[in-house]
Amino acid sequence: MLQFYLASLETEEERRQMTDIYNEYKYILLRYALKITGNQDMAEDAVHNTFMAVINHKEKYLALPCRDFRRVAVVIVRNKCIDLLRAEGKYTDLPYEDLENMVEPTETSVEETVIVNDYYAGIRKHLDSLDLMSRQILDMKYVLGMSYKEIGEELGITAKHVDTRIMRAKAKVRKSLQSDLNE
Amino acid sequence: MKDVIFEALFRQAVIDRFEEELAAVPSNDELSRLYSFSEKHILKMRKLFSSDRRIMRAAAFAKWTKRTAAAIVITTTVLFAALMFVPEVRAAVVNTIIEWYEEFTKFTSKGQPPSEPHAWIPEYVPEGYAEIGRTSSAGMISIDYQDTSGNLLFFISSPSDNSLSVNNEDVEYRKEVLDGVEYYIFEGAAADQYNAVICEIDGRQYRLSAEGVLPVDELIKILQSVK
Secondary structure (H helix, E strand, C coil), rough: CCCCCCCCCCHHHHHHHHHHHHHHHHHHHHHHHHHHHHCHHHHHHHHHHHHHHHHHHHHHHCCCCCCHHHHHHHHHHHHHHHHHHCCHHHHHHHHHHHHHHHHCCCCCCEEEEEEECHHHHHHHHHHCCCCCHHHHHHHHHHHHCCCHHHHHHHHHCCHHHHHHHHHHHHHHHHHHHHHHHCC | CCHHHHHHHHHHHHHHHHHHHCCCCCHHHHHHHHHCCCCCHHHHHHHHCCCHHHHHHHHHCCCCCCCCCCCCCCEEEECCHHHCCCCCCCCCCCCEEEEECCCEEEEECCCCCCCCCCCCEEECCCCCEEEEEEECCCCCCCEEEEEEEEEEEEEEEECCCCCEEEEECEEEEEEEEECCEEEEEECCCCCCCCEEEEEEEECEEEEEECCCCCHHHHHHHHHEEEE
């Protein structure tokens, strides 16, 4: 099947730059994608779609410093994984409120030791128990500094939904933290 | 806990968690030992990064707009006078207009369509090449081939009333006539540039393009095998 790309790499310099970036980040992105999808084909598609997105917005992404590009690329590949999982039917026909019951956290345990009565450590602990969608929204907001509207556009939800997800995530973490403190 | 404190800690925890997860990713060397990509993915990525191919393939299907650069118009007619004055003559008349645009050369054949609308494809393909994709749309057929080294070969067959375009930057153009067929040849100036050949046979246009590993003679041989 022929594919038509919205943007192209028009110069040899751009092609070289994209190839270098791909070679530098492909394994990192595949790792993230595999953790989320658990499927090699789907993970590879997510990586491919990520670089398509980078090419389509090359003026914005290729100008980023390495460290910022790395963050953005990770967020994009996770978005693409979510899109692919949706297309597979794992997310469709479900209200957004039910999605958090569908996707389990990908990390199985917290690496660092939780120190009782340490708020920060407690928050960190309970962040890991949030569902993938909520963590993705939080990363897009706090790590990339995106607006609710921008996050909504990327994930195909309304800004109001984004706001609701963030509020619920905070409430959940806070409640869990309070439970820890009360123990 | 005060809201302000919680908000600040929460925000910092999200950022720190993300950064630590990223920092915990093994080195590229280690990752390359743990993970690998399929051939299918590698091929997709090569296509994604190759804009030359996209431009050439998009031109075959997209509507083309005129450029304002100086144009060289060459018109070749066969039996034109006979057609003009003897309309009942049924000999095939082929008018080929080559319009040389700034970056692309557009071929528009105004010949009569073939009496039998068959899709003609090459019978000969160079050793090592295998078909990897085929598309058919509105009478136009596109076939992609690839060899074991990943070099690509693109074949397009279209009705004579369509237009085919080819990149004419950094190429040397010439025309050859073999066995009564005119071949319009665009030979890449550099070894790794694309070579392309366009011809018209029995009312259908054909374009064959490939990376410089395949010489023009081989492209003509492939087109001559079209049945």
